[in-house]
Amino acid sequence: MKIEQFEYKPLAHYSYILISDGEMAIIDPERNPMHYYAYAKANNATIKAVFETHPHADFVSSHLQIHEETGATIYNSEKLGADYPHQPFDEGNSIKIGKATLGAINTPGHSPDSITIVAKEGDQTVLFTGDTLFIGDVGRPDLREKAGKMQAKRQVLAEAMYQTIQEKFTHLPDDAIVYPAHGAGSLCGKSMSDANSSTLGNERMGNWAFKKQTKEEFVDHLLDSQPFIPSYFGYNVDINKTGAATLRKALAAVPFKMGATAKGVIVDVRSESDFKKGHLQGSINIQATSEDSKFETWLGAIVQPEEKFSLVIDKPEDLEPMLERVAKIGYERQLQTVLTLAKESLLKMKPLDLQDFKQHPDKYTIVDIRNQSEINEGKFFEQALEHPLNELRETANKIPTDKPVVVHCAGGYRSAAGSSILESELDGVTVFDLSEDVNEFKK
Template structure:
């Protein structure tokens, strides 16, 4: 038996392939199916099954495309309300892969329709479990993503109670040496306290995972529902898209408009400039946002731009556009791209540059806007009089920023503030708007 992990660091997402005797099953695949085809070819295996542990909120799955391309059966809980061809896979159901078994466990908590897949090896021993978003290394799945979306909705307190029972009655009773393969690692927004490990064991989690320690149900619910990370705008959209099945990736990306000449940007649509900060500062389209291509680009794109909006992408060259379009597709946003263009002639507006010495001498002469996340803000403000508006909320709350003084925007390292300055500048024109950028380190 071969178990292989595919890891996407940008979304902190882990998917898996199980190969046995020339047959392969994929678990929680990412949007791009090619790595799974390549792995099957490498091991001379046929992809015969795809298992979805739940309808994912943070990425788009290739389950339907894998089915359409290979004929593989899609397995998912009957509770998911899947609108694509599938076989239900719930407690008591098994998939035989030659002489090993994949056994379904219903484990509601992160979502009402979550399942885990327990692997029984050729000797009849339970040896591994794929836990989806139920159990991570150092954490369990957040319970607040399905209050308004999905086939079944549930309040976060209800799902937290379900997680208490799923962990204690289904997972914590497994042998300590069972290997745990979760769907996410550190940096994922599907949990709040994941360890750096990309796999673990039941025994290690029993010893070290805060959520598996001795506590009553009420204490567990209170602990799990507290201090969860922010929820990007795209999460609910992806749940519905995954419930129905996404279009094939290559064809969907090929449909993105990429005009060869300059275009007139439609008023009111976000313009996402993905170039480096210095290039943007030296000349950009008025009203555009500098969301630089980087490790978390897709998460921040889906946090700033809503799933009901069209938007433009600007890139330095064709390869750069290929990259950011592919990243947008990972969250299902490629269909919302109005056009993807190279740096246009209209990119002539220059950014205001702050006088650091003046700011250091009299920071009270500026309106300071802190665009970090609430967890960061609650752990301590860097400027006591700063206005706190996390980046995902900024477009909706720009009107709260006073305009009687120059505005300085900061985050924790400079990436988010670069995007935030464009959002503020698009609305506020009568005072300069400065990006504190990486200089924020001087105040830490």
């Protein structure tokens, strides 16, 4: 049994391939399945199955596309209520992939329809735990409370997670390898390890969820201080329940224009420095300047599902990779056009006089756009107004406009987006981005 892990860093997402005796299964695939196909070709393997441990909230899966293009059977819990062709895969069900036997454990907690896939061949046991069991943590139980059409109360799911951890893994050996669907940086949990795998024995010793505790203690800890929920999460649950369109067809429908302009909601993915030198009025600067940037998360947190928007890129060769990044969260459906900028009619953003700000901070309205959990741990400026970035478009009208505004986050990436939002929303007010200079004010 050969296992290959694939990582998509911006969403801290892990997907997997399992190969045994020339047959292959794919677990929790990302939106573009081509690298799984390439791996199958390189290993002379036939794709027989694709598994969904649950309908993911933070990314769009390619399970339906894989089924349509390879004939592979989709397996998921019947509790999911999937609208695509599939075979139920719950406790008591199992299939063979080559010489490996794959079975299911129903492991509710993150969602009511979560399963863990148990793969065995010889003495080897591998667990694909989805968003149930992470390395050092368990999946958050609050994503289904207001998420899309498949709702469940966080208290009920937190209690279900307690039962899952207490009961569902007890028959499995300590040397079983744990492969989760996410790692550190994902918003599907709050305290995940940087490690990309573990053993069940190590988790029993080191993961807080396995420690001896009452149900009340477990639930209180699990529900406490979970990170914010981006707007797109419920939308992605519903897409994954139905099955996403084939990626090639979806992206082909998006128009591209050179040297153009746009109106309405505009997302500019260029670097902060390029954006400040010249941008379209109303643009939001969500940078996608590196392969690791959290572009998808913040696109889906700032722009609402179904909300139409245009995308500004730096150069034509950025078109295909940016379209694919937008499609990771299913937002290609609402993308009206992708464009490079014309040189005329662009706005510039004034740089902050840092020395004046240091000497006279009372001359400015300071806006802290970090997540509420970060703000609760301590403020950099006591007088700063709290406006988390994911809420800023809705709360901007509450910010006083009698002084210039200085926007800060924790390191500079988010403040580029936040300052651009306020520049658009606060008419006649000078808005500054503290950017990386915020590091000079950390205590």
